[in-house]
Amino acid sequence: MGYGGERVNILLEALLIFTLRVLGISIGTLATLMTVQGRKFYAVLANFFSAMVYIVAIGRVVTNLGNVWNIVAYCGGVAVGTLIGMLWEQRLALGFVEVRLISTERGDEMADSLREAGCGVTELYGHGRESLVGIVEAIVPRKNVDAVLEIAKQVDEKAIVTVTEARTVRRGYWRLPMRR
Numbered sequence: 001m002g003y004g005g006e007r008v009n010i011l012l013e014a015l016l017i018f019t020l021r022v023l024g025i026s027i028g029t030l031a032t033l034m035t036v037q038g039r040k041f042y043a044v045l046a047n048f049f050s051a052m053v054y055i056v057a058i059g060r061v062v063t064n065l066g067n068v069w070n071i072v073a074y075c076g077g078v079a080v081g082t083l084i085g086m087l088w089e090q091r092l093a094l095g096f097v098e099v100r101l102i103s104t105e106r107g108d109e110m111a112d113s114l115r116e117a118g119c120g121v122t123e124l125y126g127h128g129r130e131s132l133v134g135i136v137e138a139i140v141p142r143k144n145v146d147a148v149l150e151i152a153k154q155v156d157e158k159a160i161v162t163v164t165e166a167r168t169v170r171r172g173y174w175r176l177p178m179r180r
Contacts, residue, residue, distance in 0.1 A: 014073035017060050021077025022084060024053030029085025037095045038167065093143035095165065100137050101152050102160040107134010110155045114138055117151055139166055
């Protein structure tokens with residue numbers, strides 16, 4: 001095999017390592033997020049495949065440490081895999097969040113609008129710096145957060161909004177297939 005063929009083989013091996021690390025890290029990122037959410041079976045399964053891909057990729061790098069392209073491909077695959085894993089997780093939108101809305105004037109209207117959209121809502125009242133406020137809380141699937149925030153914005157664009165992860169949710173009112 002000539003010099004050109006050897007160069008192609010070096011680059012193909014680097015491309016394989018890069019692809020393996022992108023895949024392995026992406027799966028590993030999802031596995032970590034599933035672990036945090038308490039999804040044991042899926043976390044274990046994803047980590048199994050992530051480890052398998054890792055072993056193959058690192059084996060290719062270690063057997064030829066003189067090839068700088070393999071090392072660069074490995075590191076680049078880790079970086080790109082992390083980004084892709086995060087994008088997958090955002091797209092899948094697994095789990096639940098608590099959306100809390102604080103409105104100085106339209107708390108009742110906000111709660112009613114969210115209920116009409118199918119959300120289970122809890123209303124509380126508090127005292128802000130200058131006046132009474134309505135506090136509206138809803139636990140919703142992460143995939144519905146954008147729709148809930150859009151409803152809140154339409155009712156009171158000045159409302160204070162927080163969204164926090166809800167690790168475990170048991171029982172509640174669920175009737176919102178509203179992903180937009």
